[in-house]
Amino acid sequence: MPPTLIELHEIPPELLGCAVAIGNFDGVHRGHTVLIRQLIELARRHSGPAIVVTFDPPPSAILLPDRPASPPLTPLSRRAELLQELGVAAVVPLKTTPQLLSLSAEEFFEQTIRSKLKASAMAEGPNFRFGHNRKGDTNLLQELCQASQIELCIVAATSDSGGMVSSTRIRELIAAGELSAANQMLTQPYQLQGVVQPGAQRGRELGFPTANLAEIKSLLPGHGVYAGRVQLHSKEFRAAINIGPNPTFAEDRVKVEVHLIGFSGELYGQELRCQVLTKVRDVQRFDSFDALKQQIAIDVTRCESFEHSTTSQ
Known part of the structure; x- marks a missing residue:
């Protein structure tokens, strides 16, 4: 089955009221798996679909234009494919523009999460940041969700003997040729x-x-x-x-x-x-x-x- 990639302005009614997770999800690693399991549980509890919102290109490509672009671990289509294999109903790629990145945390929450997705629940990691200059954190997200009656679950980071499982760590291992170690942290x-x-x-x-x-x-x-x-x-x-x-x-x-x-x-x-x-x-x-x-x-x-x-x- 081809991955389900849907633009934000084209979301069908059956995907509204979703449980949503927002992030880059590059590589789709074991830490992402734990978060997606929690997302699917939230979706089941709220009788809606599980949706992932990601960014294309990554915000760093806009925020740091002078830095050489680094290829992703997983191009968007592969990322969507892997997320769908984990049970996600659809992946919504946000077109990363200076206008999007200029939105305050409150504006991003109101426009994307409430108005366009009509989210019923959210799952995020402990280091989640959103809004202009990454000023929004999980504490602010908790306040906004509580005021909007959106259930929020902050999922603890996944760690192993080498530290926190992260896309950055996997990227470093792959660049160094340490594929066996990198693959231990990936879902595929x-x-x-x-x-x-x-x-x-x-x-x-x-x-x-x-x-x-x-x-x-x-x-x-x-x-x-x-x-x-x-x-x-x-x-x-x-x-x-x-x-x-x-x-x-x-x-x-x-x-x-x-x-x-x-x-x-x-x-x-x-x-x-x-x-x-x-x-x-x-x-x-x-x-x-x-x-x-x-x-x-x-x-x-x-x-x-x-x-x-x-x-x-």
């Missing part, structure tokens, strides 16, 4: 989605043809070779994924090359979704074509034998 293994384009054909010459992914909109893991999985034509393939430059051939351009183990056929122009599970090794330079070929054979064997345990939700 980290995914790269792109379109297969022609490459230099070196993988085919080496005996390990690769699909070269372009148009990737999510954060790339740190350079390295990774074990992964690809769902294609209703069949799952193990995969060896190379992310980074190719120093053996003096190529500095960062590429994402995916070898589907056991697959034969053409993939050009197709969209591919790759789960990135764990890092196998760093990118390195080899002295010869044969040395590279031998190492790739070792990488493929390791990727094929890797077993990924599903994260608990």
Whole structure:
């Protein structure tokens, strides 16, 4: 089922009176899962749907225009897909504009939560901020909800041995290539989605043809070779994924090359979704074509034998 993305001005009557959670929800991690469970319970109690309101683009893109844009963990469509799998009825992306960000906390609450959503309940995390300059906090939200007879539940943050589970922490792990640790905090293994384009054909010459992914909109893991999985034509393939430059051939351009183990056929122009599970090794330079070929054979064997345990939700 395609994810249900609905603009705020197009919300149908059956979604009004909802229980709502507002936030970026980037990555859709275990902490988000706990909050969404509480949101669904509120929706059940109030006989309405569970709705998530998110932002597109993230507010930081407007507030910090001089800072280089950082790709999300999950593009909007993937985020909506994951939230829907958790039981959310619809995701409402707010178009982030200077006008939206200039609204005071009280104005945002009145215009979005009360007037347009007619919310019956809300669930938020303890660090929730809203309104101009993030002046609204959970204390103000409690006051506004109480005055409007909207039930509010503040959901405690989820933590593990490394600290609070957060999108920022997951982002740092992925950028460092620590996919196993990042995946333990996500509801689904980290995914790269792109379109297969022609490459230099070196993988085919080496005996390990690769699909070269372009148009990737999510954060790339740190350079390295990774074990992964690809769902294609209703069949799952193990995969060896190379992310980074190719120093053996003096190529500095960062590429994402995916070898589907056991697959034969053409993939050009197709969209591919790759789960990135764990890092196998760093990118390195080899002295010869044969040395590279031998190492790739070792990488493929390791990727094929890797077993990924599903994260608990």
